[in-house]
Amino acid sequence: MTQALELYDITIIGGGPAGLYAAFYSGMRDMKTKLIEAKEELGGRLLIYPEKMIWDVGGITPIRCEQLIKQLIQQAHTFDPTIVLGQQISGLERLEDGTMLLTAVTGEQHHTRSLVLALGYGVMKMAKLDIEGAERYELTNLHYTVEQLESFRNKRVLISGGGDSAVDWANELEPIAESITVVHRREHFGGHEKNVKRMKESSVDVRTPYAVTRLHGNVSGDAIEAVSIAQINADGALMEETERLGIDDVIVNHGLRGDFGSIVDWGMDMGQWNINVNEKLATNLPGIFAAGDTANYLSKVKLIAGAFTDAVLAVNSAKLHIEPAAAKMAYVSSHNTKFKERNKALGVSEEDA
Incomplete structure (x- = not known):
């Protein structure tokens, strides 16, 4: 053979x-x-x-x-x-x-x-968002990559993650989106220092140490209209108090x-x-x-x-x-x-x- x-x-x-x-x-x-x-x-x-x-x-x-x-x-x-x-x-x-x-x-x-x-x-394989029911929104406004920046123009965007890509996306979307919120589980970001500094000095709303705890669907249930986030304490556990944020798109970069x-x-x-x-x-x-x-x-x-x-x-x-x-x-x-x-x-x- x-x-x-x-x-x-x-x-x-x-x-x-x-x-x-x-x-x-x-x-x-x-x-x-x-x-x-x-x-x-x-x-x-x-x-x-x-x-x-x-x-x-x-x-x-x-x-x-x-x-x-x-x-x-x-x-x-x-x-x-x-x-x-x-x-x-x-x-x-x-x-x-x-x-x-x-x-x-x-x-x-x-x-x-x-x-x-x-x-x-x-x-x-992209690490998926570990929240029950998240997969139902993958065809609408839950994203694991950014293919077209223009699709986020004038949108309220929440980015979950703290690596290079999460930081880069925040910087590139900041001039065209209505608002950008970055939620990361740790105080330290894994992106290049210069890019992290640029993000923190811009209008991006950086929440650390925080995590997304829940996705809230719209009336028809096919898209996310809001997310709940919670702070993480020194022991790494989620605090009970949550904050609800209205959003148009969620981008996940968990590695x-x-x-x-x-x-x-x-x-x-x-x-x-x-x-x-x-x-x-x-x-x-x-x-x-x-x-x-x-x-x-x-x-x-x-x-x-x-x-x-x-x-x-x-x-x-x-x-x-x-x-x-x-x-x-x-x-x-x-x-x-x-x-x-x-x-x-x-x-x-x-x-x-």
Whole structure:
């Protein structure tokens, strides 16, 4: 059965920033590449926040997530890798020749010489609002992401949560909404300090430590018209006294819950949220490397820029695993022969390149 499968030099599991850049960079390393994504679309966690502004990618001015995804996908296709969507990998079999056979939950198989795990924190699911009956409002005005800022114009919006996204949404919606109230269970916000400061100095009504205790539906029962909130005491318990706030929309950002599936049974050295690797981004299993949020090591940089660096290091290690005499890294694009013809197609002379 494995003889009929096409053998790839490198297989990348995960289609977020780290996986997409790994697919591009492996092309620079002349590797036959396959990328497998569990979802039906590429983008990873960025898909959850399509309108969120990204400021910290080197050389790129502030850009929305949805546009960054498009550009990453376009770049990933540069060297025509095989891209497979809608397959969650669960099984790993090491063959006699050292290559690996991967099996998806749906039964499809993939044959590879090396493997890069760019899974983020696994298959991500939004943590839902833990209030009885909340799900009935998900089709109307209870939201777990913000897809169109304009849909909240002149609305009274309550945001429950204190992470990066909750803070970013509060800042972006503050100029266009009638009012913004942020309810967070802790005094401290997990967002970037500069953004938290901006939120607190704006017209946003910040309630900490508070939690949403009840959703009040309208007459027809299909939308929320008010919420009850209560303060949390020093012991972490809700106080009995509540306050009722009239609202038009509720946005919930209580974090994500990741699931690595059967990969946790492969025998890798893992923490709760990621896989432990060395300075070469290698796991404890031969030929298997990790990149992006999946990888954990001492000098980890938890930025998209860091995910790109992880991808480069993991791919370089994968290249040396299957071809020990290979160069340690690819030539930079300005001196890489792979880009000469592509530069000509763009109308760029060799002198300018």
